[in-house]
Amino acid sequence: MHARIEHLLSLRDGEPVAADVAEHVRACPICAAELQRIEALREEMRALPPFEPPEMAWERVRETAPERGRSAHLRKLGGAAAAAAVVTLTVIAVVAGHFDRRSGATTALATGEKSLPQLIPHLDELVAQSQQLEELLQKLPDRPRIERVSTAATIDTIEQRIQWLDFQLSNAPEADLSEEQSRQLWRERVELMDSLVKVRYAESSALWF
Amino acid sequence: MSHFQGIEVAAEVVRAAQAGEPRAHEAIYRACRRPIYTLIRRLVVRAAIADELFQETFVEVLRNIGAYTGEGAFGGWVRSIAVSKCLMYLRSPWHRSLLYLDNDDESTAPVVLLDGASHPDAQASASADVERALAMLPALTRSVVWLHDVEGYTHAEIGRLLGRTASFSKSQLARAHARMRERLEQPAESTSCTHASSTC
Numbered sequence: 378m379h380a381r382i383e384h385l386l387s388l389r390d391g392e393p394v395a396a397d398v399a400e401h402v403r404a405c406p407i408c409a410a411e412l413q414r415i416e417a418l419r420e421e422m423r424a425l426p427p428f429e430p431p432e433m434a435w436e437r438v439r440e441t442a443p444e445r446g447r448s449a450h451l452r453k454l455g456g457a458a459a460a461a462a463v464v465t466l467t468v469i470a471v472v473a474g475h476f477d478r479r480s481g482a483t484t485a486l487a488t489g490e491k492s493l494p495q496l497i498p499h500l501d502e503l504v505a506q507s508q509q510l511e512e513l514l515q516k517l518p519d520r521p522r523i524e525r526v527s528t529a530a531t532i533d534t535i536e537q538r539i540q541w542l543d544f545q546l547s548n549a550p551e552a553d554l555s556e557e558q559s560r561q562l563w564r565e566r567v568e569l570m571d572s573l574v575k576v577r578y579a580e581s582s583a584l585w586f
Numbered sequence: 587m588s589h590f591q592g593i594e595v596a597a598e599v600v601r602a603a604q605a606g607e608p609r610a611h612e613a614i615y616r617a618c619r620r621p622i623y624t625l626i627r628r629l630v631v632r633a634a635i636a637d638e639l640f641q642e643t644f645v646e647v648l649r650n651i652g653a654y655t656g657e658g659a660f661g662g663w664v665r666s667i668a669v670s671k672c673l674m675y676l677r678s679p680w681h682r683s684l685l686y687l688d689n690d691d692e693s694t695a696p697v698v699l700l701d702g703a704s705h706p707d708a709q710a711s712a713s714a715d716v717e718r719a720l721a722m723l724p725a726l727t728r729s730v731v732w733l734h735d736v737e738g739y740t741h742a743e744i745g746r747l748l749g750r751t752a753s754f755s756k757s758q759l760a761r762a763h764a765r766m767r768e769r770l771e772q773p774a775e776s777t778s779c780t781h782a783s784s785t786c
Contacts, residue, residue, distance in 0.1 A: 383760045415763055418770075419735045421716045430623040431637050435615050438641055442611075442648040526638050526671070530678045 380408045382415075389416055437523060500556060503563035510570035517574070518581045528580055535573045542566045593617055593661030600660055603651050611648050618647075618664050625665065628732045629672040631721055639675060643668040669733065673747055676725050719769035723762055730755055731762035 380388075380402050387394045388402060389412060402408040498506075520532075545554075546562055554562070595617050602610035622643060626636045646667050654663050720728055726748070733739040733747075734755065741752040741759070748754070 381760075382763055383756065386756075386759060386763065414767075418716070418763070418766065421713060422720070422732070422736050425713050425717065427620045427624040428627045430619045430640060434619070434637070434641060434644075435612065438615065438644040438648070439608075439611070441641065442645040523638075523641070525642060526635070526675055527678070530675075 379405060380411075382411075385412050385415055388412060389419070441523065498560075498564070500560050500563060503560065503567050506567045507563065507570055510567065510574055513574050514570070514577060517577050520577070521580065524580060528576065531576055532573065532580075535569050535576070539566060539569050539573070542569070593621060593659070593664075595660045597656070600651070600654065600656075603648070604654070614647070614651075614660075614664075615644055618661065619644075621661070622664060622668050625668055625732075625737065626672055628720070628736070629669070629729045630675060630725070631728075635675065639668070639671050643671055646671070665737070669737075669747065673729065676729060677748070715770055716766075719766040722769055723765060727758050727762045727765070730758040731766075734759055 378401075380398055384394050384398045385402065385408065388399065402412055542562055542565060546559070546566070595614055599610050599613050603614055619640075623636070623640050626639050626643070627633070630636045630639060643664070647664050650667075654660065720731070723731065730744055730748075733744050734741065739747075741755040744755040745752040
């Protein structure tokens with residue numbers, strides 16, 4: 378029985394293998410040739426020519442990576458701005474939620490309708506919050522031409538999830554969703570929109586500073 | 587050997603860069619750019635994404651150069667940042683939604699042949715076959731074979747970087763070699779003993 382490729386790779390890399398396997402590879406011309414082949418392949422990979430980096434890459438790096446002295450100062454400013462942004466967004470969300478809940482409670486009192494506990498928002502409140510966040514998003518600057526891959530990936534993931542939710546919500550009548558199911562979908566949409574606004578805000582703040 | 591072993595950045599250049607000297611920053615970029623870009627292109631074959639990761643790597647290197655303590659080779663430190671960024675990208679939901687990293691079905695594996703513009707002679711040389719065989723591998727498998735066989739990472743290190751085990755890295759390497767062999771072999775020679783998981 379010939380040696381498995383795992384064993385040959387271990388022999389090539391100087392890792393321990395069973396004595397009988399090592400002995401077989403030494404004695405067997407087929408396995409010895411195979412060991413030589415994978416050694417040669419490694420050398421061929423190491424000898425592959427390098428790639429040439431994109432032109433103007435240094436200019437982009439230099440523009441993006443600020444000088445050390447400046448960056449420390451700007452990081453402080455950026456941190457303060459980010460904190461201010463989070464506080465502002467939180468205040469907007471709280472105020473919007475407060476007014477929505479208050480108007481909902483007023484309506485319920487006027488109609489004598491039994492309302493859900495305040496911690497569970499109404500469907501209308503969630504829709505309104507979602508719209509407010511959409512408006513907030515529209516007011517943010519356009520996305521930068523160059524951005525971090527991780528930020529782009531996060532935004533992409535959130536947007537995809539929102540698209541899926543929108544698809545579910547747009548098919549709600551046909552899907553015969555209950556009010557509770559719709560509310561869950563809208564609640565998730567509000568949470569995702571909130572995250573999207575925060576990430577986009579942080580992204581644009583990074584550019585300003 | 588890893589291209590990073592040839593990187594020579596003098597200690598005084600690193601110190602000047604840590605002090606914020608722009609010319610030292612550029613000197614570091616010039617010394618490291620080609621091996622860094624080559625490494626990134628081997629792990630992430632899509633040129634547009636590789637370009638972004640390349641830029642991000644140097645931005646991070648220059649912003650965090652103060653964190654380099656002088657322990658270990660400077661080239662190795664830069665390389666670890668590039669590798670980390672590439673693997674983070676390959677493991678991201680964004681990338682996974684495009685490609686199936688662990689997919690055994692080669693029909694869904696990323697098949698992106700390397701552009702001849704970067705090295706015009708490649709297509710005409712014997713290395714073109716190796717280039718092609720590498721490019722046909724799924725992203726994660728290709729990363730393992732490149733990091734281990736070319737960059738000299740151990741299976742334990744690769745396992746840690748991928749959040750997996752050393753055994754996972756070993757099995758990916760064996761799978762990569764089996765696939766590359768299939769690609770590189772002539773049909774008449776494809777009957778010998780090291781196909782995929784067989785013993786013969």
